[in-house]
Every structure is written in C-alpha cells, then in structure tokens.
Amino acid sequence: MNSKNEGIEMKPIIGQDRQEISQYDITKAAHPGICFFHIFFKFCAFFSYLFLGLIISSTLFQYILIMIFHAFDFYTVKNITGKFLVGLRWYSDFTPKGDEVWRFECFDKCKRSKIDSSVFWTFQFGASCAWAFFVFTNVLSFEFVDIIFAGIGASLSWINLWGFYKCSKDQQRKMKGVQSYLTKKGLQMAVQS
Amino acid sequence: MDYSNQKHPQNYSQMEDLKTLDLEESVSETIMRDLRMIAYKLKYVLIPKEQEDNGKELRNWDLWGPLIFCLTLAMTLSFKADSTTSSSKSDVFAIIFVLIWVGAFVVTLNAQLLGGKVSFFQSVCLLGYCVFPINIEAIIIAFVGSYLPFVVKLIPVIICFAWSAYSSVGFMASLVPPHKKKLAVYPVFLFYLFLSWFSLIV
Numbered sequence: 001m002n003s004k005n006e007g008i009e010m011k012p013i014i015g016q017d018r019q020e021i022s023q024y025d026i027t028k029a030a031h032p033g034i035c036f037f038h039i040f041f042k043f044c045a046f047f048s049y050l051f052l053g054l055i056i057s058s059t060l061f062q063y064i065l066i067m068i069f070h071a072f073d074f075y076t077v078k079n080i081t082g083k084f085l086v087g088l089r090w091y092s093d094f095t096p097k098g099d100e101v102w103r104f105e106c107f108d109k110c111k112r113s114k115i116d117s118s119v120f121w122t123f124q125f126g127a128s129c130a131w132a133f134f135v136f137t138n139v140l141s142f143e144f145v146d147i148i149f150a151g152i153g154a155s156l157s158w159i160n161l162w163g164f165y166k167c168s169k170d171q172q173r174k175m176k177g178v179q180s181y182l183t184k185k186g187l188q189m190a191v192q193s
Numbered sequence: 194m195d196y197s198n199q200k201h202p203q204n205y206s207q208m209e210d211l212k213t214l215d216l217e218e219s220v221s222e223t224i225m226r227d228l229r230m231i232a233y234k235l236k237y238v239l240i241p242k243e244q245e246d247n248g249k250e251l252r253n254w255d256l257w258g259p260l261i262f263c264l265t266l267a268m269t270l271s272f273k274a275d276s277t278t279s280s281s282k283s284d285v286f287a288i289i290f291v292l293i294w295v296g297a298f299v300v301t302l303n304a305q306l307l308g309g310k311v312s313f314f315q316s317v318c319l320l321g322y323c324v325f326p327i328n329i330e331a332i333i334i335a336f337v338g339s340y341l342p343f344v345v346k347l348i349p350v351i352i353c354f355a356w357s358a359y360s361s362v363g364f365m366a367s368l369v370p371p372h373k374k375k376l377a378v379y380p381v382f383l384f385y386l387f388l389s390w391f392s393l394i395v
Contacts, residue, residue, distance in 0.1 A: 058282070060271050071257075071260055080223060092254070148287065
C-alpha cells in the first residue's frame, strides 16, 4: 500500500498507545526531554521579550537573545520536536524539472503518544496566539521595535503551526481516502462474489 | 541528484531511501547534518570553481546560513558601535538585521518582477550566503581598524565587496532575460555596497 501520491506517501498510522495514565502527566510522556525543550525555548523567548529589560540593562543583548531564542525555537520545533513528538515533517523539495514543491509527510513507524501530541499542539498553538496578541498590542501602541521582535516570533510560530497542521490534515485526508478506497474495493468484491 | 560525491545527504528528499534513518537520527546528528549542509553551501556559493552545474545546488535552499551570517554581522557592528548611548548600539543591530532581510526580499522581488524565474527562497538564500565576505571584512575592521588609516581599511572592504557582488551577480544575472540583466544586478550591487560601507563607518 505504498502508492506515491503527488510526492506524499501513503502510510497508515499504527494504533495509538493505550492510555492508562493521566492525560497531562508529563513524566509519562514518551520523550520527556524533547517535550521539555519544546516548551523551554518558547518560554525563554517570551521571558526575554517581556522581562529581560529588568535584568539586563543593555538593549542590544536583549535583542540578540530574543532573536537567538526565536531561531532556536523555530529550528527545534521544525526539525526535532515535530519529528519525535508527533512524527510529522514538512520541507521544500524540487522536482527533476526544477520546480519547487512542498512536501508534508508523516512517519508511520513511530507510535505517537497522546501526551506528546497534546503537549506539542497545545504549546505551539498557545505560543502562536500569544505572539499574535503581542503584535496586536504593539501595533496599537506604536512600539515599532517591539513589533519587529514580536512579529518575527509570531510569523515563525504560525509558519510552523501551518506546516504541521498541513501534515496532519494531509494524513487525515489520506486515511479517509484509503478507507473509502478499501470500502469501494470491498463492495466491488462483495458484489462480484 | 548526484549522490556519488556527497557523503551526507544534502536535504530531506535525498534521504528518501533513508527514511527510517531520519527518524532514528539523534538530535546531535540532525544538528551536525544541518551545519554540514550550511558549510557545503557556503563553499559552493563563494568559491566559483565549485559550481559545475550552474547553481543547481541552490535549489536546496535553507535560511539558517543567512540567519547566522546576519546575526554575526549585526553583532560585530553593534559591539563596535559608539557606546555613548546604549540605544545606538541596539539601533545598529536592528538596522542591520532588518536591512539584510528586507533588502534581500526587495532585491528578489525586483528580479522576479523583471521576469526572472527563480524561487523566492533560493534567491534570498543566495543573497544571505554572499553576506559572508562582508562578515569577514567587518571582523577584520573591528579588530584592527582603530590602528589603521582609513585608506588601508578600504582595501579589505573593496576586496570583500567585490567578492560578494561577484558571487551573487553570476547567479542573479542568469535568472532574467538578457536585456534586463543590468536592471536585476544593480540592486544587488547597491545592497552589498551599503553593507560594506556601513561596516566601514560604524
């Protein structure tokens, strides 16, 4: 069942872990260290945006640290966290003709734990909304420099959110497609026999 | 894609056969692979004799290299800036940062509007990697600039500007129709000229 469809491979999701444990017990997550880093860089970015001015007086170091945390957060979520916590990845590829195409893929071999997924989606969505809120308030109060840093944070978070959402949506669409294909096949065989 | 002369895959799609390996790849391997990709692309962009295939390697664009060089340049120049008021250092940082990204965006938009057929990100990637010589020059001037007369400082500035411009112009000029080459290339010159000059006078 490995038909390639527009460069996205059809792979069924193996059954989810049986959940005998509390939904939010982070110590029982499949990858607690990676969950921690997923949250850590977002927390650092927010903390340095909001409170670093109280600790370090030089605005230059504040700006540098905020940019570094934004970059680390984006890299971590895109390349590391997405792969381990929800088993998805998205990237840009090019066809032999040279055209650019975006690929959204899912790993079938990993078993996804519900805790990992909920941590991933909750914090990504929460961080994106929070940065969007900060951009909004900065626009209203005409704080131009803050708009830049909040804007960069918001755009990076939303880009990641959109990319992984498309991965999971494509996966769900393919699952539905596979199910309807199998149903049709089953009906056909039933009719023929 | 020619795999024979590359020890490591250069992007995710080259790992099609190694899909399971990608999942089992540890975090440190992921980071090292990305760093090696950046170093490979840097050599490819800046050393012209490495380009045997007319810029096809740039299809594996990434924006991490440009981000690193942009941050390094902004930090170098803002550390060197006047410390009379703390706000001017951070202003320099913000100016350089915004300038590089907005400048690359505008130059790319210009090339696309002139009829160039290239992916937006490839072009921004190239422009970002070509900022590396300006980084070198900024570091040289930051360390030894105060001991040298102005004319001597101009020499590395001119060399690095010429290096940046030459590396990027070859690619940009190949994108647009021949009669519009100068229109596409002129903003690139301006972009690097401004960065070089800025790093000289700050």
